[in-house]
Amino acid sequence: MTKQYEFPSKGLPYLLVLPQMAVVFVFFFWPAAQAVYQSFFVQDPFGFSLIFVGFENYTKLFADPAYWDSFGVSTVFALSVAFSSMFIALFLAVQANRKMRFSSFYKTMLIWPYAVATMVAGVLWLFMFNPNVGVIAWFLAKVLGIKWNHLLDSGQALLLVSIAASWKQIAYNFVFFLAGLQAVPATLVEAAAIDGAGPGKRFWAIIFPLLSPTTFYLLVMNLVYGFFETFPIIHQVTAGGPGTSTNVLVYKVWRDGVINLDLGSSAAQSVVLMILVIGLTVVQFRFIERKVNY
Amino acid sequence: MTEHSKMRRFLPHLFLGLAMVVIIFPIWLVFVASTRTSAEILSAPMPVVPGSHIIENYGRAFFEGAKNLGASAFTMMKNSFIMAMGIAVGKIVVSLLAAFAIVFFDFRLRKFCFWAIFITLMLPVEVRIMPTYKVISDLGMLNSYWGLILPMIVSATAVFLFRQFFMSVPREIAEASQIDGASPMAFFAEILVPMTRTPIAAMFVIQFIYGWNQYLWPLLITTKEKYYTLLIGINRMLSGADVQIEWQIVMATVLLAMIPPVIVVAVMQKQFVTGMTDTEK
Numbered sequence A: 001m002t003k004q005y006e007f008p009s010k011g012l013p014y015l016l017v018l019p020q021m022a023v024v025f026v027f028f029f030w031p032a033a034q035a036v037y038q039s040f041f042v043q044d045p046f047g048f049s050l051i052f053v054g055f056e057n058y059t060k061l062f063a064d065p066a067y068w069d070s071f072g073v074s075t076v077f078a079l080s081v082a083f084s085s086m087f088i089a090l091f092l093a094v095q096a097n098r099k100m101r102f103s104s105f106y107k108t109m110l111i112w113p114y115a116v117a118t119m120v121a122g123v124l125w126l127f128m129f130n131p132n133v134g135v136i137a138w139f140l141a142k143v144l145g146i147k148w149n150h151l152l153d154s155g156q157a158l159l160l161v162s163i164a165a166s167w168k169q170i171a172y173n174f175v176f177f178l179a180g181l182q183a184v185p186a187t188l189v190e191a192a193a194i195d196g197a198g199p200g201k202r203f204w205a206i207i208f209p210l211l212s213p214t215t216f217y218l219l220v221m222n223l224v225y226g227f228f229e230t231f232p233i234i235h236q237v238t239a240g241g242p243g244t245s246t247n248v249l250v251y252k253v254w255r256d257g258v259i260n261l262d263l264g265s266s267a268a269q270s271v272v273l274m275i276l277v278i279g280l281t282v283v284q285f286r287f288i289e290r291k292v293n294y
Numbered sequence B: 001m002t003e004h005s006k007m008r009r010f011l012p013h014l015f016l017g018l019a020m021v022v023i024i025f026p027i028w029l030v031f032v033a034s035t036r037t038s039a040e041i042l043s044a045p046m047p048v049v050p051g052s053h054i055i056e057n058y059g060r061a062f063f064e065g066a067k068n069l070g071a072s073a074f075t076m077m078k079n080s081f082i083m084a085m086g087i088a089v090g091k092i093v094v095s096l097l098a099a100f101a102i103v104f105f106d107f108r109l110r111k112f113c114f115w116a117i118f119i120t121l122m123l124p125v126e127v128r129i130m131p132t133y134k135v136i137s138d139l140g141m142l143n144s145y146w147g148l149i150l151p152m153i154v155s156a157t158a159v160f161l162f163r164q165f166f167m168s169v170p171r172e173i174a175e176a177s178q179i180d181g182a183s184p185m186a187f188f189a190e191i192l193v194p195m196t197r198t199p200i201a202a203m204f205v206i207q208f209i210y211g212w213n214q215y216l217w218p219l220l221i222t223t224k225e226k227y228y229t230l231l232i233g234i235n236r237m238l239s240g241a242d243v244q245i246e247w248q249i250v251m252a253t254v255l256l257a258m259i260p261p262v263i264v265v266a267v268m269q270k271q272f273v274t275g276m277t278d279t280e281k
Helices: A012-038 A056-063 A065-096 A103-115 A118-129 A135-142 A154-182 A186-194 A199-210 A212-229 A231-237 A249-259 A263-292 B006-033 B038-042 B054-063 B073-104 B110-118 B125-138 B145-153 B157-167 B171-179 B184-195 B197-212 B216-221 B230-238 B247-267 B269-280
Strands: A041-043 A050-052
Touching: A012 A041, A012 A263, A012 B073, A012 B110, A012 B125, A012 B145, A041 A056, A041 A263, A056 A065, A056 A263, A065 A103, A065 A154, A065 A212, A065 A249, A065 B006, A103 A154, A103 B006, A103 B247, A103 B269, A118 A135, A118 A154, A118 A231, A118 B006, A118 B230, A118 B247, A154 A212, A154 A231, A154 B006, A154 B269, A186 A199, A199 A212, A212 A249, A212 A263, A212 B125, A231 A249, A231 B216, A231 B230, A249 A263, A249 B125, A263 B125, B006 B247, B038 B247, B054 B073, B054 B247, B073 B110, B073 B145, B073 B157, B073 B184, B073 B197, B073 B230, B073 B247, B110 B157, B125 B145, B125 B216, B145 B197, B145 B216, B157 B197, B157 B269, B171 B184, B184 B197, B197 B247, B197 B269, B216 B230, B230 B247, B247 B269
Parallel strands: none
Antiparallel strands: A041 A050
């Protein structure tokens, strides 16, 4: 490859990246550094004194069953949201990706819930399942004889937040799967059909493998969503409860920092989460770059 | 294709129709509740057809807000709008400049800048809330629009998208403009940015929705009603015992909070879809 033309200016590029670098440093690196720094101290809630404790916040954190419990809840939650919303989205994308009546109507309707805020998704499902006013809670109790109260039943609480989080995420996954399906060459699929492969075989042997880059990308994005971006649903629907049954990691960081004012532990938790996300970003980025350079 | 039985043609409609119901039903209920009185909503089972209090409810939500809130949907909508526009426009401008520098110039710290920016690619604000809160509080930006907007324009998605696009622009154009005596900035403003229209539109849709739908950050830094966004107002109205909640006002506000981003997606669906899937490529 020949070297690309580049502008010869020396100072200008620094001026151009300055605003971006300024926000990145002030609102990412500085807070991140502070989190790391603070995670080595314990501070009284009023901020009068700081005592250096080394790795004690971390050792305490990893020795705390509540933290591992939160890790477990987050993992179950994130995995079930990722798998159910990806599975449903792929299924619907396959259905919508054919020549038929109303197909553009269906597509539009499946795309726009992306615009609904995560928090609003929480409110919508909360309203249907509210034990006092919820239509579905009423239906479950009166018609099916199932007593619904997610404020008391931990299984129901986790189920409700998972449904709300998946409902919102289907649109995002649908957009990507549909784009992926449209990129599958029709000739390949037709050739397989002529060779006698049925629809199921065609999907699993040809279409699904061709979608694997999309699937991998979505898996990482959905895990990031499930682990970190679902705070609004937890906060609005269950507040981490009942007990600690929906106390996911980001909710715990918030609760320990804002409500319990345990800043050292909250900082240590933030550092662990940042390392997790940055790890996922690097994996994702290497993958994307490799694909681009084909 | 190969199979033509009636059943095979009907099934997709059945599945997709079912999906429509699951998408529409929750929103329909919100609409119904926003046209009813508190008493009607609290009488189990709640009615599932609209009532007659639509004007009264939306009027109250828009101009007064619920009794336990102290902020009208008008104020909150204004705040959500300022935040969403600030984030969308701010991020696009800052990212265009940064991507321009990284792609079109050779400078010593290029690699360093690149990684410093890209490490934040997927970093949600949720994982860095407490330290960022402290920074904003040290800068005196609690309860301000700057505080709501600035920390949200960090992530690198827009730089990433513009960088991808810029790399596909033929370099001969840049070289030619240089030979013609145009400055790099003239090339940027008169040639490059107009060429980037489509990705810019796509980014605008994505970032506007991202900004409008922010929750945790405004929850942390807005304690004055004057700066509440719609989502914060909804949360505040819902905190309290079930019987005291004015569901009809809450639901009217929920609908008002959903309409603008849904309209943006509906109007710019094509740009939005290409924008989303291009970040992946």
